[in-house]
Amino acid sequence: KAGVTQTPRYLIKTRGQQVTLSCSPISGHRSVSWYQQTPGQGLQFLFEYFSETQRNKGNFPGRFSGRQFSNSRSEMNVSTLELGDSALYLCASSSNTGRSIDYGYTFGSGTRLTVV
């Protein structure tokens, strides 16, 4: 069973540009969530999508957005990049349909974004 796939693995962007990251969940998983990991702030929740609908959102500015497609693949977009957006962006997929968990959350290997 293929795991969670995140592309690209590494990305270098210039301040002010925008970027789109992709996450393909485990087959059959309908929930995809995104996280930002930085040395200073640790792991922080960005948002979660379930069946193409944003179910929950963390405390990030509107420059961070996402969407989920009918095949459950998700994209995250960051506009007007700032130096502080440099981070490892992780996504996780889950089959959960509510507050209960069937198999837990499976994480991808992340996209390392560097803003210069």
Added chain:
Amino acid sequence: AQTVTQSQPEMSVQEAETVTLSCTYDTSESDYYLFWYKQPPSRQMILVIRQEAYKQQNATENRFSVNFQKAAKSFSLKISDSQLGDAAMYFCAYLGNQFYFGTGTSLTVIP
């Protein structure tokens, strides 16, 4: 908001020995889940063990076990018979309506 605290930034253990990583959390919710994730240099977060808050019995997965004290809001991870492959960053995580992570404990295994 919920908070997760890992008070040990770094820990070390001799190979084959036992180590315990600490985690406390703060919540007013009664229904939640707790996890320990391992993040090796490959960056992928790997699930080590999970605990449903409504279950009183402590979860166990092979060499990994937890000591879940709900009233004290404590969720420690015990690794028995430590192996070199256990070296990684370990994150304690709380899941209510979203994940909250601790700041991590870097575990070194000494041969």
